[in-house]
Amino acid sequence: MSSSSQARKIPVIEGWFTMDEEDPHLIGNRCKVCGDYFFPKAYSCRNPHCTGTELEEISISRRGRLWSYTINYYLPPTPYVPPDPFVPYTIVVVELKKEKLMVMGQLANGYDSEQLKIGMEIELIVEPLFKDDQGNEHFIWKWKPMARQGL
């Protein structure tokens, strides 16, 4: 592994989320005519009943409710980069109230699927997904249960 001074933090995909670890958010856009939200960003409005072509970039809400989850017990194919040794991981789907859309993502590190309850409040974070041979950390958005659960 090369020196850590050269190691970088790299998003796994450009332009889908901010790298602000304190207050991260997904980057979407919104149609100026019908008001529909899009994540990832649409090229033009995807509502077939709308003639809008102008979209404004927006931050997607960081908080939503758990719609469903699953735990993967088998090693996925590449390009998944597994930890050594491979451990099962959880994938969740979160429903965002304001934008009225759902987003998938991994459950944040350090959280156990045993803690999950469908409908619970969930918050977005950005975290390393894997580290490459050069020591670069590849970041992605993930979801974690909120410490205080509101109603």
Added chain:
Amino acid sequence: MRDVAIIGVGMHPWGKWPEKKFVEFGLAAVRNALEDANLKWTDIQFVVGGSTMYSGTPGVLDGSCLAEEMGWSGIPVINHYNACATGAYSLDIARSRILAGLCDVTLCVAMDSTPKGFFGPTETKDPKDLDMLRFKMGATNPTYFGLYARRRMEEYGTTEADLAKVKVKNSHHGIHNPYARFRKEFTLEEVLNSPMVAYPLRLYEVCATSDGGAAVILSSMEFARRYTSHPITIAAVSAVSPQYPDAIINLPRVSTDSTYSVVPERRYPKYVADKAYEEAGIGPEDLDLAELYDLSTAWELDWYEYIGLCKPGDAERLLNDGETALGGKIPTNTSGGLSSFGEAAPAQALAQVCELVWQLRGAAGKRQVEGARVALGINFGLQGNCSCLILER
């Protein structure tokens, strides 16, 4: 609309043959279908080939590869891919050609030679490729099935035993199918003790990846009546894209459309089935059997509701009452389903057509649904490719 007949069907068994080239699966299927229809290769006037993703450029052009192996006969050959709904789209193209009066006899064929284990993305250098992204995240196909299954448990109180019983039922059907890959009767204990793959789904509850091939020969009714007094007719081909907004995370997406400005009237799979019923002029109460898209056990239960066999939340009751087993009111996956076959994506809608035709002819042996007259087949694939076929005797 005038009727179009199905006059020949044929398959290569589903399984794993790493030493075979994909075109061999199609050749066997086509030869069987020609024999079934009592036709020669040179009687075929138009070919629609369903492409395979896993055999490079020849796989994309697999209809052409097949035609070359059968012997170039100077006819048009279409190559196309619509994921798991490929076969339904093939049928739609092939019947349109007949309905347009351009020819009398058309052939649909597809074959697949799949990698072992999970499907992975097709390698691409596009840094924005969504399929690459979701696999990086670890969202395999069974991830999606697991998410739907866990949600179903939450909404309707489905138990893990309910899910396992779908596999048990389909395995009891599949043992009687010589074309099925897995011909073993599973017990509830075996299914429930199999390793967890994507909670709450276990190894025997998610579909394997298979090699296989299927072929279907279509003709005008005038042509069909020269050969048989009881042709099978295509009552409906519903191969339609989703209606915005698509509010469930479908493969390969990692998000849904927003329902901010438009509230969806119904879910996409229900819409696809509704369109088929509309074209056939029948309803779910008229069905004698259905081949459903059981990529997971839970998904088969969802389909009971989407195609209207019962109302939402009643699928478990239908299953537990034995209504969807052979001998029940509406047997589902009499072929053994994808759970007995495994996925050979472009070929599986045509494989369903083979089963439906055998059933409607009364030629399904120990799997026979007595007096079957109306049969339905469902497929659901990547990127908004869902289909529903209805055949009648």
